[in-house]
Amino acid sequence: MAQATAHSSAQGQQHPLKLYLIVWAWLFILSTGSYLVDYFQLEGALRYSLIILFMLLKAGLIVAVFMHMAWERLSLVYAILVPMSAILVFVAIMVLESDHTLLSRVTFFASGH
Amino acid sequence: MAEQAFSNLDTAPVGEPRPHSITADFSSDRSVFKNVSWGKAMMWIFLLSDTFVFSCFLISYMTARMSTTVPWPNSSEVFALTVGGRSLPLILIAIMTFVLISSSGTMAMAVNWGYRHDRRKTATFMLLTALLGATFLGMQAFEWSKLIHEGVRPWANPWGAAQFGSSFFMITGFHGTHVTFGVVFLLIIARKVWRGDFDRGRRGFFTSRTGRYEAVEIMGLYWHFVDLVWVFIFAFLYLW
Numbered sequence: 570m571a572q573a574t575a576h577s578s579a580q581g582q583q584h585p586l587k588l589y590l591i592v593w594a595w596l597f598i599l600s601t602g603s604y605l606v607d608y609f610q611l612e613g614a615l616r617y618s619l620i621i622l623f624m625l626l627k628a629g630l631i632v633a634v635f636m637h638m639a640w641e642r643l644s645l646v647y648a649i650l651v652p653m654s655a656i657l658v659f660v661a662i663m664v665l666e667s668d669h670t671l672l673s674r675v676t677f678f679a680s681g682h
Numbered sequence: 683m684a685e686q687a688f689s690n691l692d693t694a695p696v697g698e699p700r701p702h703s704i705t706a707d708f709s710s711d712r713s714v715f716k717n718v719s720w721g722k723a724m725m726w727i728f729l730l731s732d733t734f735v736f737s738c739f740l741i742s743y744m745t746a747r748m749s750t751t752v753p754w755p756n757s758s759e760v761f762a763l764t765v766g767g768r769s770l771p772l773i774l775i776a777i778m779t780f781v782l783i784s785s786s787g788t789m790a791m792a793v794n795w796g797y798r799h800d801r802r803k804t805a806t807f808m809l810l811t812a813l814l815g816a817t818f819l820g821m822q823a824f825e826w827s828k829l830i831h832e833g834v835r836p837w838a839n840p841w842g843a844a845q846f847g848s849s850f851f852m853i854t855g856f857h858g859t860h861v862t863f864g865v866v867f868l869l870i871i872a873r874k875v876w877r878g879d880f881d882r883g884r885r886g887f888f889t890s891r892t893g894r895y896e897a898v899e900i901m902g903l904y905w906h907f908v909d910l911v912w913v914f915i916f917a918f919l920y921l922w
Contacts, residue, residue, distance in 0.1 A: 582899060583797045593787035600783055604776040607758055607921055617922070624917040628910055635790050635906045637899070644707035645715045649726050656737045663741050667748035674751050 582637045592634045599623045599630075725900045729907045732860075736911050739853050740918055746845035755841035757920050761825070775920050778821050779912065785814035786909040789902045796898035801878055804898060808872035811905065815865040822858050826851075853919055860908050871901045 603623040606616055633639040638646055707714050715723045747754055758771040765773065792807035829850070833840045836848040874880065874893060883892040 582793070584794070586791075586794055589787070589790045589794060593783070593790070596783045596786070597780065600776070600779050603917065603921060604772065604779070607772050610758070610771075620917050620921050624913055627913045631786065631906050631910050631913070635786055635909075636903055642703070642707070642716060642718060644704045645718050645723065645726065647704055648714070649730050652730060653733060656734070656741075659737065659741055660744070663745045664748065667745045670745075670749035671751065674749070678751075 582640060584634075584637075584640075588634065592630050595630060596627055599627050603627075719896060721896065721900050722903070725903050729903065732907065732911075736853075736856070736914070739849075739856060740914065743845075743849040743853060743919065746849060747843070750843045750845060752843040754843050755839060755846045757922070760829070760841065761920060772920060774821060774825055775916065778818055778825075779916055781814050781818045781821070782909050782912050785811045785818070786906055788814065789905045793899045793902040796875070796895040799881065799895060801875055801881065804895075805872045805876040808868050808875065808898070808901075812865045812868040812872065815861050815868065815905075819858060819861055819865070822854065822861075826854075850919065853915055857908070857911055857915055860911070864905050864908050867901060868905065871897055 600623075603620060606619045606623070611619065638649075707716060713720075761775055762769050762771045763773050764770075788807045788811045792804050792811060795803040795807060834847045834850070836851050838844050839847045874884075874886075875895075875898065877884070879886075880893050880895050880897065885892055
């Protein structure tokens, strides 16, 4: 790790080709997994947790290895990843908002859109 | 005090991943992202802003879907294709996903060969990436025309909530636009690599500056980001 960091700082990001091929294979496996979730028509909590799990694993592999985030300087990693937590706050706000909207619609427009 | 701060800074090992380096980097009164070129830092910041744009689209889709009283169309059936008399759910989307992941793989290869200064292999893998990107766009055009033919519009569709069409066209359209720009820039950078611009220090047409093989990695960051966004679109728009 320390050696890889030193290397990457000296002349760009150089990593063994094998690492990329392994990650590539994993991305294929995980994508197949998420497709099979739909193919076998899994339902309920199992379906949604598997979708989220495969999604996060794929995203993590792409960002960490393909985009070299795992070897970047920590100040860059934090500058990019920490602001993304604002998205989760936004999601939480809009979940509350849409629940409220749905409730109002069901209450006031029994058959409406 | 100041002297001590700066001496700390100078002796701190470059790229050592520990929390202390973050405060030191941000308080150094110099460029924050040490050993990260401005081109790469700016691409990352652009990608962060782009993340917010796509998040807003996906969150508005979530809001529309959660707040409507009308049933949402079943994406598994909407995007099914009949192959050999058998209806396969989401098959085209699955193929599109594999094409885009393959293009991410070839892009990673291109970046790798770029740092080894292998001009031909870098350019070849970039062209292969562009080709896979164009294939993806072709399949997306097929999917759009199929849905439009079946009567999906941004304001209505035959199966349920009207917001399905607007969310679908907005999100996949914006993603497709990103892929299109990616293909164009891949071709531009691949041409520069093939011609040996980064080996001979030839000045760019637009910026009049000499480029480095790092341009391939920065291009790769953008391309992987496009793949990354597709991972989320695939999960939320197609599978959910």
